Amino acid sequence: MTKKSGFNIINSLMRFLDAGVCNFLVVDTVAKLLKNNGFEQLEPSQTWNLKADGRYFVVKNGSAIFAFVVGTGEIADGFKIISSHSDSPGFRIKPNPEMVSDGGVIKLNTEVYGGPILYTWFDRPLSFAGRVMLRGKDVLHPVTQLVRCSHPVLTIPHLAIHFNRAVNEGNPLSKQTDMLPVLGIAGDGEDTSEYVLRLLARSIGVDKNDILGTELALFDTTKACRVGVHNEFISSGRLDDLSMVHASVMALLSSLSASDKSTRVVAVFDNEETGSGTKQGAASPVLANILERIAASSGGNHEDYLRGISNSFMISADNAHAFHPNYASKYDPTNHPVVGGGPVIKINANCKYMTDADSAAVFRGICEAAGVPFQYFVNHSDVAGGSTLGNILTSQIDLRGVDMGAAIWAMHSVRETASCKDHVYIYRAFSKFFGV
Secondary structure, three states: OOHHHHHHHHHHHHHHHHHOOOHHHHHHHHHHHHHHOOOEEOOOOOOOOOOOOOEEEEEEOOOEEEEEEOOOOOHHHOEEEEEEEOOOOEEEEEEEEEEEOHHHEEEEEEEEEOOOOHHHHOOOOEEEEEEEEEOOOOOOOOEEEEEEOOOOOEEOOOOOHHHOOOHHHOOOOOOOOOOOOEEEEOOOOOOOOOHHHHHHHHHHOOOHHHEEEEEEEEEEOOOOEEEOOOOOEEEEOOHHHHHHHHHHHHHHHHOOOOOOOOEEEEEEEOOHHHOOOOOOOOOOOHHHHHHHHHHHHOOOOHHHHHHHHHOOEEEEEOOEEOOOOOOHHHOOOOOOOOOOOOOEEEEOOOOOOOOOHHHHHHHHHHHHHHOOOOEEEEOOOOOOOOOOHHHHHOOOOOOEEEEEEOEEEOOOOOOEEEEHHHHHHHHHHHHHHOOO
């Protein structure tokens, strides 16, 4: 890969991060990329008629997406899968959110989604995005309208230090009282009831009474950018896990001219940050159902499908913790990945990750074939770690696979930091996995 092509990948990532400010817009952005590259959208309620080397995708709930290129061999030749997730920790706007304070100040009632670093959200230009559900042809089929308010309309103001002199010594925060965003100041006599609904109705050109429901998330309007003396870092919200979504989708697109007996799959789940226990999450049978339908629609039977699963491999791509130069004691003394050091293979003795010696060896081989470095992450034995998609998916599908990611700083902050070089490395490794 040339320096110019690496530069293009990073610019593409930054555009992707700026577009995908919430899970629904992530999936919408991915769907547009796929359609522009000849992929056909399939509906789960319809019969699938798939062709060898055909390009297809399926959307679940508007917030998860599964793209695949049918293999040219038999179903028993298996699947090559890269999984990631569309959601990020933050805030969701509750129903009936308007709360009017002294001076006509309108603040919004919100609920925390996942595990964000709360204080990083203070004093930033914020806005909201998501989906609005409108009346449809019948009560079982409302119409989805995506919404995004691109200009800053919200902020969460911090309490001045003069009222809390110990703020820098530790500042416990209430999610219900301290973290509510301010929307604006109501004018004299202005009706503040259903203020958000009326704002939404005006923005999408519908009657307020036609809005049946909303799912709206806050986001920082500051765009992704490169930082560092050599522009070596990328700073953005939602790097966890949109950088992996981007790398996997771009790798799939780069492999379209290649021919592979295996079926190549990119699976982007939702709700990883809250445990994956939804119909569009990794703990559901959504991916297993899609893979089995691919087998059946390609002329295979259940036996062929099970043989194919035994010949499959999955890369569970979710970011890792980079060694922080200010907190060395938090990391394992011999297995702490650094920014710029290449893809991270994630290992846990208590099976929080799906990685084992076999799958780590496979991914190491992929990296070596792609000409990229690799490194390992293991938790400090006194610091509890989290889990991710890999071991959750193996409760649904009997797959070999590895958990990996890019080493980043400030995971779950409103802005995270990663290495540009690592993103290029991972794109190259994923492309090699897909046969490029």
